[in-house]
Amino acid sequence: MISFRLLGKWTSLVLISAALAALLRLGGLPAAELLGPMIAGMFFALRGVVLHVPRSVFSGAQAVVGCMVALTLTPSILTSLGRDWPIMVVVVCMTIAAGGVVGFLLMRLGSLPGNTAAWGMSPGGAAAMTAMAESFGADVRMVAFMQYLRMFVVVLTASGVSRILLGHAADLPGAYSWSPDFDAPLVPLLQTLALVAGGVLLSGRLRIPAAAMLLPMLAGAALNSMGIVTLVLPHWLLWTAYASLGWYVGMRFDRETVLHVLRTIPQMLLATFLLIGLCCVSAWLLTVWPGLDPLSAYLATSPGGLDSVAIIAMGSGCDVGFILALQTLRLFAVVAAGPFVARLVCRISGVSARGSGIAP
Template identity: 50%
Template sequence: MERLSLRYQWALLLITSLLLGSVLQVFHVPAALLLGPMIVGVVMGLSGAQIRISKRLFVLCQAVLGCMIAQSLSPSILQPLLADWPIVLSVLLLTLAASGLSGYLLVRFSDLPGPTGAWGSSPGGASAMVAMAGDFGADTRLVAFMQYLRVLFVAAAAAIVARISLGDSAQSSGLEWFPHLGWGFAATLAVIVLGAVLGQKFRIPSGALLLPALIGATLHSSGTVTLQVPEWLLALAYALIGWTVGLRFTRPVFLLALRTLPQMVVSIIGLMLLCGAMAWMLTRVLHVDMLTAYLATSPGGLDTVAIIAAGSRVDLAFVMAMQTLRLFSILLTGPAMARFLSRYARR
């Protein structure tokens, strides 16, 4: 792969991603336009591809997702969360406990340093975890590998669960790819750019996604602006996010992580099973379906879970509320957990 020019690498990435994404869509796989590019990116990254997605493009893509989420958000989302706050709080605490247990066992039975194991196993926004890890003595390369490896596992598992739950209705076949766009589209672009800029300027974790979602939801639910996020723009954002995740799986980092890769995989699968058990418990006490509960508790990145939820006809507002609450909980407790694992989890 290194022998190919950057132009040919880009051409190969585009063509194979389009082909694989189209095949997955034919079989009604949820988030096919995310999973296809992500899989191709992983293969090319491990093959030595040198192309990378600009961080600015990745940030803008997160803002596009924020506006897509904003169309499903309204003040009424707070009512079920507040009404069932003991259950919501219990799920958050159990998630933190599952994350801590996963990180403890990973550090205990591998050669990973405590901070690296703690931040790598934290089920929050992957990009936010990587950004914060270096400030607490963690190896950011291994943290990034662990975080995006978990995103890959979670995205594949969530797509399979959605496909089994919804059958051929998992992916809508009546999408209008190029709708008529009015001034609402211009307003949506303004929200995207404003949210992305402010999120980066104030260094808000996952702010490029959360700020456009909040700003857009305020405008959209109040009737001030009707947001327009066409399918072609979402497909482009999905592909760029998939490539960003996939191309991070470079050969040097993979070789660095190879010694502890089995422990990483077991840790990820264990955390996914624990979160799946919490999802089942959630369906017993709340009026939510299993797929909604699974995505709400799924330990993946905020952006990838949003993409899968949007293509799976679930309660997107509930999913994003739970994921956002967990993200901020992880950010608040992450430093203390890293110190705890560094002190007590080493053999």
């Protein structure tokens, strides 16, 4: 009887999550496949429905996100990185520093707990930051909310800026595919799943925070770029990983956390706009140094939403290769430097690097 009741709860959660994700996707919101399950998980948790995502499933979702990051490193992007790497390195360092400054100000002047502000304002890789934050002691619920609020604001501002500079809305290429991609090539799929499984198994043996994501990301980037393996991420695998992350985060919310989130939204919005403003300095540098056009420079330095920025760039006639190369380099850099920056900001602020401040 208990098993049927539990099955009924999970079935309801899956159906509601799918419906919310579809509505968010139709509304054009980014990361709908993660936000829908997260909202559904929050609703179930606040209603007192007790469900748990196993830690191994969460680690598997981290590993899939790591493969997704690795998949962004394509030969064309490597070519662009090799040609323009000096200015890209400078801009990426400026962007990471901007995120650290904004996180520091939030920690000192705002009301966010512990090192959550440092992780929540990391400029890029929202899914990766959410997947890694808990391993480093941050409140994963607050980090997820901050990251996706920032992504939403960044996408809206990027769309608005492209409309202002172009004089019309960017032409978005192609419609979103609802196919689960069950016909993905078998050998590349098995290689990808082996990389995911290896990340999960090794993460249980190595004392490296977020190893389940970092190991597949580094190994996958190297092997895929050298042509040794071919990574493939069919929609059903990404949807499963995103849903697992969303449920893991959403079902940890309680009334106290929701009230705290609502109180801190003005701080988060102010911090997001400050981060965007600081990134505009990097955009101005790109227009001066390599002579990039203003829209390409702005999109290349937008702090988050690699996939959404890519869609806007491809529909606006910008320098897509440069934009994707810089966004990809920043994504790798943010994921690699995130723990160091968070610790540094916490040390300067006099806050524990592993204290979240809100009980899970």
